[in-house]
Amino acid sequence: MINKRRLLLFILLLLLPVTLNYFSPYIIIDGLANKVLAGAFFVWLLMLVSSLFVGRAFCSYICPYGALQMSVDLAIKKPLKQVRWMRGMRYVLGILWVAPIIILTALNIGNVRINPLYLTESFVSVDNIYKLMGYYIIVFALLILPLLMGKRASCHYLCPMSILNVTGTKVKNMMNLPSLRLTAESEKCTNCKQCNKACPMSLNVAEMVKQNKLDSLDCILCGECCSACKSSVLKRKVESRNKHIKEQISAQI
Ligand code: SF4
Numbered sequence: 001m002i003n004k005r006r007l008l009l010f011i012l013l014l015l016l017p018v019t020l021n022y023f024s025p026y027i028i029i030d031g032l033a034n035k036v037l038a039g040a041f042f043v044w045l046l047m048l049v050s051s052l053f054v055g056r057a058f059c060s061y062i063c064p065y066g067a068l069q070m071s072v073d074l075a076i077k078k079p080l081k082q083v084r085w086m087r088g089m090r091y092v093l094g095i096l097w098v099a100p101i102i103i104l105t106a107l108n109i110g111n112v113r114i115n116p117l118y119l120t121e122s123f124v125s126v127d128n129i130y131k132l133m134g135y136y137i138i139v140f141a142l143l144i145l146p147l148l149m150g151k152r153a154s155c156h157y158l159c160p161m162s163i164l165n166v167t168g169t170k171v172k173n174m175m176n177l178p179s180l181r182l183t184a185e186s187e188k189c190t191n192c193k194q195c196n197k198a199c200p201m202s203l204n205v206a207e208m209v210k211q212n213k214l215d216s217l218d219c220i221l222c223g224e225c226c227s228a229c230k231s232s233v234l235k236r237k238v239e240s241r242n243k244h245i246k247e248q249i250s251a252q253i
């Protein structure tokens, strides 16, 4: 059966020469410096707001950079090299990226215009030879980490934008908002570890099931583990965290 999520990501990847600027972390800042809310501002705002309802699913369904890494993962199947000290890097980069956005937004409040096509007047992001060269540099740079360090290494160690939906996920958990979550009927688990093999984020899903701790901030709610589990232990459901925890406790009694 065709994996519809992967198909969607491949289409988004093919469209990247058109959409690159709308996903650009740089164009937001350039736009705000020139008192413009560019298309990328709204795309990453969508990522932040969506995380209150669907956690980090933006990473598994919308992000073309994730799609790029997925393609490498499928081609070379290299396990992730776990490097503890590198895990904080994406948050440092995230703060360095978000700080100017907040400062420029505050400075320009009431004095900005909206232009989704800012620096993309032809609608297509890569519309000349120089931009094509820049496109290949970006793609190559994004490919280096997964090629050297395995599955979705750029998501784990580099992506500054992940600070947005990690923050949103923390907020929704604190506020106990009903949202998309990974749930498990732990008692049905046979510990076959097929879920671990399927997880694109290299999570130890079987251990998460055993410990009833399914709300890892690295989970992008892709559902690959749910499909891989032949015992139907894992499901994605919309529910509040409290309900989820209550169900986990009653399953343990
Ligand atoms: S695939 Fe299912 S049964 Fe196997 S370890 Fe994972 S949750 Fe348990």
Ligand code: SF4
Residues within 6 Å of the ligand: 182, 198, 199, 200, 201, 202, 203, 205, 218, 219, 220, 221, 222, 223, 224, 225, 226
């Ligand atoms: S734990 Fe499951 S839903 Fe979460 S990232 Fe891994 S495979 Fe996807």
